[in-house]
Amino acid sequence: MWQVVQNVFAQAWQQFTAQSLALLPNVLVGLLFLAIGTALAVLAGRVAKLLLRRSAVERRANKLGLSSWLERAGVLSATAVLVRLVQVVFAIMTAALVMYSLDAALASDLTKRFFLYLPNLVVGVTIFFVGILTARVVSRSVLIGAVNRGLPAARLLATLARAGIILLSSAVALEHVGIGRTIVPSAMLILLAGVTFALALAVGLGTRDLVGRWIADQISPPTPADVDADADEIQHW
Amino acid sequence: MSAPEILRPDVLARLGDLGHADIVVGIPSYQNAATIGHVVQAAQTGLAKYFPRAQSVVLNSDGGSTDGTPEIVANTVGPDAAVVLVSHPVRPIHRLSVPYHGLPGKGSAFRTIFRAAELLGAQACAVADADLRSITPEWIHLLVAPVLNQEFDYVAPYYHRHKFDGTITNNVVYPVTRALYGQQIRQPIGGDFGVSRALVQHYLGLPVWETDVARYGIDIWMTTEAICGGFSLCQAFLGAKLHDPKDPAADLSAMLVQVLGTVFRLMETHAERWLAVQGSEPVPIVGFRYDVGLDPIKVNPARMLDHFKRGVRDLESIWQTMFDRADMEQLKQAASKTGSGFAIDDRLWAHLVYALAAAYHHRVSERDALVRSTLPLYMGRVASFVTEMADADAGQVEARLEQLCAIFEQEKDYLRRRWSNGS
Numbered sequence: 287m288w289q290v291v292q293n294v295f296a297q298a299w300q301q302f303t304a305q306s307l308a309l310l311p312n313v314l315v316g317l318l319f320l321a322i323g324t325a326l327a328v329l330a331g332r333v334a335k336l337l338l339r340r341s342a343v344e345r346r347a348n349k350l351g352l353s354s355w356l357e358r359a360g361v362l363s364a365t366a367v368l369v370r371l372v373q374v375v376f377a378i379m380t381a382a383l384v385m386y387s388l389d390a391a392l393a394s395d396l397t398k399r400f401f402l403y404l405p406n407l408v409v410g411v412t413i414f415f416v417g418i419l420t421a422r423v424v425s426r427s428v429l430i431g432a433v434n435r436g437l438p439a440a441r442l443l444a445t446l447a448r449a450g451i452i453l454l455s456s457a458v459a460l461e462h463v464g465i466g467r468t469i470v471p472s473a474m475l476i477l478l479a480g481v482t483f484a485l486a487l488a489v490g491l492g493t494r495d496l497v498g499r500w501i502a503d504q505i506s507p508p509t510p511a512d513v514d515a516d517a518d519e520i521q522h523w
Numbered sequence: 524m525s526a527p528e529i530l531r532p533d534v535l536a537r538l539g540d541l542g543h544a545d546i547v548v549g550i551p552s553y554q555n556a557a558t559i560g561h562v563v564q565a566a567q568t569g570l571a572k573y574f575p576r577a578q579s580v581v582l583n584s585d586g587g588s589t590d591g592t593p594e595i596v597a598n599t600v601g602p603d604a605a606v607v608l609v610s611h612p613v614r615p616i617h618r619l620s621v622p623y624h625g626l627p628g629k630g631s632a633f634r635t636i637f638r639a640a641e642l643l644g645a646q647a648c649a650v651a652d653a654d655l656r657s658i659t660p661e662w663i664h665l666l667v668a669p670v671l672n673q674e675f676d677y678v679a680p681y682y683h684r685h686k687f688d689g690t691i692t693n694n695v696v697y698p699v700t701r702a703l704y705g706q707q708i709r710q711p712i713g714g715d716f717g718v719s720r721a722l723v724q725h726y727l728g729l730p731v732w733e734t735d736v737a738r739y740g741i742d743i744w745m746t747t748e749a750i751c752g753g754f755s756l757c758q759a760f761l762g763a764k765l766h767d768p769k770d771p772a773a774d775l776s777a778m779l780v781q782v783l784g785t786v787f788r789l790m791e792t793h794a795e796r797w798l799a800v801q802g803s804e805p806v807p808i809v810g811f812r813y814d815v816g817l818d819p820i821k822v823n824p825a826r827m828l829d830h831f832k833r834g835v836r837d838l839e840s841i842w843q844t845m846f847d848r849a850d851m852e853q854l855k856q857a858a859s860k861t862g863s864g865f866a867i868d869d870r871l872w873a874h875l876v877y878a879l880a881a882a883y884h885h886r887v888s889e890r891d892a893l894v895r896s897t898l899p900l901y902m903g904r905v906a907s908f909v910t911e912m913a914d915a916d917a918g919q920v921e922a923r924l925e926q927l928c929a930i931f932e933q934e935k936d937y938l939r940r941r942w943s944n945g946s
Contacts (some may be wrong), residue, residue, distance in 0.1 A: 432775050520820065520905070
């Protein structure tokens with residue numbers, strides 16, 4: 287019995303070492319590719335940054351009116367975005383090379399699938415990021431606008447606006463990449479219904495006093511002295 | 524390639540019929556039916572009384588009023604010579620009412636007036652707001668004569684205003700403009716100006732008419748360009764300024780963005796100039812100065828203070844990107860006070876305005892949002908000023924503003940540092 291166990295153990299160890307040794311050059315080459323790819327990505331980023339600065343991309347973007355558009359979306363440097371894009375391209379190429387070095391057949395299959403899936407992924411990721419940026423801009427505008435209009439729950443409104451846009455864009459993005467085609471819309475519907483119900487309750491409860499005051503004013507209108515006490519004739523300009 | 528003509532063919536034809544004018548008085552308007560008749564009459568009478576031999580045109584540039592403003596201009600009769608004139612006009616005074624094109628706003632109206640003045644070859648051009656209730660024929664004399672007789676290029680207005688009228692001028696635009704460019708022009712966004720032919724041509728040649736300058740930024744732009752262009756400046760004492768209240772529905776934050784946005788963009792254009800300026804010098808005042816009585820106005824500082832406190836509570840995350848930690852702490856302390864205990868002192872106020880200018884320059888966030896987010900700060904400063912000056916007379920208020928301007932000038936190094944380093 288003990289002999290059988292020893293044999294099984296020895297065979298397993300032999301196979302493991304044989305396959306590991308067979309795979310070792312691939313792993314080493316993969317690691318080499320990873321190191322070279324990472325270095326190249328960093329280098330390409332620096333070169334791109336230098337070239338973009340020399341070609342005055344920021345100034346050109348400013349001239350074309352792109353800067354203010356990007357600013358609104360929370361992107362304060364066109365150069366930084368382009369540099370990051372170059373680095374992402376290098377990272378994807380490095381990942382593909384590493385996979386090819388480990389298993390050409392598997393890598394070929396994955397690459398094929400990846401390229402078939404790529405358009406959906408690109409659209410999905412784009413929708414998601416546009417959603418994030420839009421949420422950021424809208425949330426800031428809602429916050430400032432609500433404070434300047436004297437609304438009491440400015441931060442809550444801004445948070446709701448941000449969360450709503452992120453949720454919506456996430457749902458659309460997931461739909462595009464093919465994840466949870468039925469679950470996501472259903473979840474969204476339930477969530478939206480919940481938010482609508484909550485808002486209806488909040489507005490109803492929140493305006494109770496307002497409606498009460500309006501009815502009271504109809505029964506007994508305010509005197510000119512009441513109105514006068516709150517008046518403001520200041521001319522800012 | 525020459526710039527496209529901004530005037531409509533029919534307007535060009537009417538200007539062609541007139542041929543030449545020595546003086547053009549422009550009146551930009553939008554829904555000013557209640558007051559424009561008085562302004563046109565004052566302009567016509569002033570021209571007839573003080574410049575009887577000059578060929579003059581009163582030009583109304585209207586932004587599409589639907590309340591009959593252009594019709595009132597067209598139907599306003601000339602001066603009653605028997606009552607007001609010592610010498611009779613030798614030449615008729617022509618009136619034109621023309622719509623303007625481009626971005627909606629006062630700046631586009633000014634552009635139309637300046638272009639017409641240029642085409643008519645006017646030696647002097649005066650502009651008066653259409654909502655004025657206190658304009659007299661003497662205003663036209665005071666705005667035009669320094670250009671025609673004393674070779675000034677730019678005549679800024681100098682009024683007596685109620686101590687709480689024009690708070691954005693008193694607390695922001697005047698101190699900042701004075702500290703930046705070293706010229707003590709008391710009403711840099713007054714709205715009524717006299718301009719020489721050379722300056723009109725200078726204005727028309729600048730590529731800014733499709734920006735916020737074409738909206739509410741025009742007044743500060745004109746003043747700044749006159750200073751930085753090296754033109755000779757003076758101020759004309761016009762007495763009291765009384766005008767129709769601005770549309771209460773108008774968004775104050777949008778107007779703040781347009782005016783402060785223009786101030787800050789001009790700082791970028793003229794950085795080399797203002798960085799070198801130290802202190803300030805007075806600008807000559809023409810006209811006989813006298814005191815005037817002004818109607819009291821109701822002010823509600825509690826509402827402004829409430830606005831300020833909401834800002835401190837909710838906008839901290841945005842303000843932190845612009846202001847020093849110490850200044851933020853002072854703001855929080857100020858927000859914890861009420862009534863007469865509340866104050867935003869001059870040094871803190873100067874720091875906040877300068878830090879906003881630097882943040883705008885360094886684009887720490889979207890520029891318009893930065894300015895809009897500071898409306899509660901401005902409200903807080905006005906509440907502080909109103910509370911402090913509640914019992915002060917006009918002279919005391921003026922002395923207090925002089926003190927504020929001195930602080931802005933002293934703190935200019937803070938601006939220089941933040942402008943260069945961003946922190």
